Amino acid sequence: MIEIKNIRKSFKGTEVIKGISGEFQQGKVNMIIGASGTGKSVLLKCIVGLVTPDEGNVIYRGRDFFNSEKDVQREIRQEIGMLFQGGALFDSMTVEKNVMFPLDVLTKMPSDEKLDRVNFCLKRVGLENVNTKMPSEISGGMKKRVGIARAIVNNSKFLFCDEPNSGLDPQTSILIDELIKEITYEYDITTVVVSHDMNSVVESGDYILFMYQGNKLWEGTKDDILQNDVPELQDFIFANHILRRLKEKA
Amino acid sequence: MKSIGKYFILLGSLFKNRESFKTYFKLTINECVLIGVNSIIIVVIVSTFMGAVTAVQTAYNLVSPLIPNNVIGLIVRDMTVLELAPTIMAIVFAGKVGSNIAGELGTMRITEQIDALEVMGINGASYLILPKILASVFMYPLLVIMAAFLSITGGYLAGIMTNIITEQEYIYGIRLDFNEYTVTFALIKSVVFAFLVSSISAYKGFFTRGGALEVGLASTSAVTNSVIAILLADYLLAQLLL
Numbered sequence: 001m002i003e004i005k006n007i008r009k010s011f012k013g014t015e016v017i018k019g020i021s022g023e024f025q026q027g028k029v030n031m032i033i034g035a036s037g038t039g040k041s042v043l044l045k046c047i048v049g050l051v052t053p054d055e056g057n058v059i060y061r062g063r064d065f066f067n068s069e070k071d072v073q074r075e076i077r078q079e080i081g082m083l084f085q086g087g088a089l090f091d092s093m094t095v096e097k098n099v100m101f102p103l104d105v106l107t108k109m110p111s112d113e114k115l116d117r118v119n120f121c122l123k124r125v126g127l128e129n130v131n132t133k134m135p136s137e138i139s140g141g142m143k144k145r146v147g148i149a150r151a152i153v154n155n156s157k158f159l160f161c162d163e164p165n166s167g168l169d170p171q172t173s174i175l176i177d178e179l180i181k182e183i184t185y186e187y188d189i190t191t192v193v194v195s196h197d198m199n200s201v202v203e204s205g206d207y208i209l210f211m212y213q214g215n216k217l218w219e220g221t222k223d224d225i226l227q228n229d230v231p232e233l234q235d236f237i238f239a240n241h242i243l244r245r246l247k248e249k250a
Numbered sequence: 251m252k253s254i255g256k257y258f259i260l261l262g263s264l265f266k267n268r269e270s271f272k273t274y275f276k277l278t279i280n281e282c283v284l285i286g287v288n289s290i291i292i293v294v295i296v297s298t299f300m301g302a303v304t305a306v307q308t309a310y311n312l313v314s315p316l317i318p319n320n321v322i323g324l325i326v327r328d329m330t331v332l333e334l335a336p337t338i339m340a341i342v343f344a345g346k347v348g349s350n351i352a353g354e355l356g357t358m359r360i361t362e363q364i365d366a367l368e369v370m371g372i373n374g375a376s377y378l379i380l381p382k383i384l385a386s387v388f389m390y391p392l393l394v395i396m397a398a399f400l401s402i403t404g405g406y407l408a409g410i411m412t413n414i415i416t417e418q419e420y421i422y423g424i425r426l427d428f429n430e431y432t433v434t435f436a437l438i439k440s441v442v443f444a445f446l447v448s449s450i451s452a453y454k455g456f457f458t459r460g461g462a463l464e465v466g467l468a469s470t471s472a473v474t475n476s477v478i479a480i481l482l483a484d485y486l487l488a489q490l491l492l
């Protein structure tokens with residue numbers, strides 16, 4: 001479980017995150033949703049410690065990240081896997097080296113064991129025979145898969161995904177969403193997904209935190225999101241014509 | 251002013267929270283290959299012509315029959331060792347290696363590859379930049395030594411082929427009044443220039459924000475800032491050490 005308490009962050013005097021709290025449960029797909037520019041990525045970066053919040057705490061299973069000693073922070077970091085918006089694979093390394101990288105730097109595993117683990121994870125995300133390809137030689141969807149494999153290779157307990165299906169066609173998006181959901185349940189991971197794709201929200205959102213201009217306006221689950229009474233959230237959900245028509249019919 | 255402060259903070263952070271020695275050793279060797287070996291061709295071409303041009307132009311300027319021809323050799327040698335090899339090559343180095351470092355780090359920044367490293371608890375600055383600086387500081391003096399030899403050889407070839415000087419005169423000239431300190435000075439300069447080019451370019455690349463356009467701008471400003479720093483340092487070192 002990850003608990004965030006009253007996170008605030010400003011850039012050059014403009015407050016981007018205005019005091020957000022929430023709880024992300026283990027074995028659940030937790031989602032942070034909201035329109036473009038509301039600060040979802042900044043909040044996610046605060047949670048994983050890439051950006052230091054001006055105020056507030058992030059607590060990983062009882063360990064307060066920003067108020068911990070360096071070795072505790074390192075220990076937490078070892079348990080974190082992150083999938084970035086564009087995959088963020090290292091250009092200069094093959095797919096295999098990319099996935100192996102966390103094992104190289106975080107563990108002392110012998111090389112044959114590392115290779116087994118890498119192949120296992122690549123297979124788990126549905127990729128085979130791509131080990132020697134460079135990131136520039138594979139498609140966007142494959143990059144995301146490799147990114148997921150890299151994020152879970154070190155048996156991560158916490159998985160963070162920044163817009164896992166941006167830039168993908170609807171079918172591939174669904175496959176990636178399914179994959180994240182499966183992995184979360186299978187390995188009992190605390191997953192936090194940033195998204196503005198309503199499809200994945202109603203499919204996977206075990207816990208949903210809706211952000212609007214740096215504030216949390218709503219939280220709940222996929223089962224009650226359609227019955228919310230927050231005008232900003234309704235605008236956000238029913239921006240999609242098909243959904244709006246469905247709502248009007250209902 | 252603010253960016254100078256940020257530059258020194260970055261340099262300081264290179265030594266915080268480091269990886270194992272073995273990791274750095276491997277990374278540095280890789281960078282040596284990329285930075286050193288890949289610069290050889292451009293260094294060969296530029297330095298050979300530099301020496302040749304110096305020889306021909308010196309001969310052209312020496313109109314008095316009172317000045318012996320071997321002075322051409324002497325001038326080629328001194329110009330090469332003191333200025334041409336370390337300084338002009340540093341400008342070439344900034345164009346080749348500096349822009350490369352800034353482009354690579356800038357791309358890694360905007361595609362979140364640096365964030366991906368830092369999420370794993372790796373000090374991105376140190377992991378990416380330190381090997382590049384070490385490799386530059388190690389390889390660039392070697393390139394300068396090679397450039398000096400080639401430049402003097404270039405002067406020799408041009409002199410002989412255009413019949414402005416005989417082999418004996420040239421060789422006598424390059425051995426005349428030789429002061430070993432000029433070589434030491436050239437090597438000190440190369441280490442300083444290599445450090446400036448690699449660290450300034452890394453700084454420019456590492457703090458890139460935005461997209462592909464900004465990466466291009468970072469590359470350009472890495473080169474211009476490196477060149478300015480080289481020339482300033484050249485002047486200061488000459489004042490201090492000569």
Ligand SMILES: Nc1ncnc2c1ncn2[C@@H]1O[C@H](COP(=O)(O)OP(=O)(O)OP(=O)(O)O)[C@@H](O)[C@H]1O
Pocket residue numbers: 011012016034035036037038039040041042043196
């Ligand atoms: N490093 C930074 N420096 C200054 N401002 C920043 C920085 N990072 C983000 N911002 C600002 O914070 C705001 C929120 O950005 P953020 O990237 O979190 O949006 P987002 O909700 O993730 O949007 P999107 O869905 O488009 O990714 C934006 O106005 C952005 O300009």
Ligand SMILES: [Mg+2]
Pocket residue numbers: 040041042162
């Ligand atoms: Mg974002």
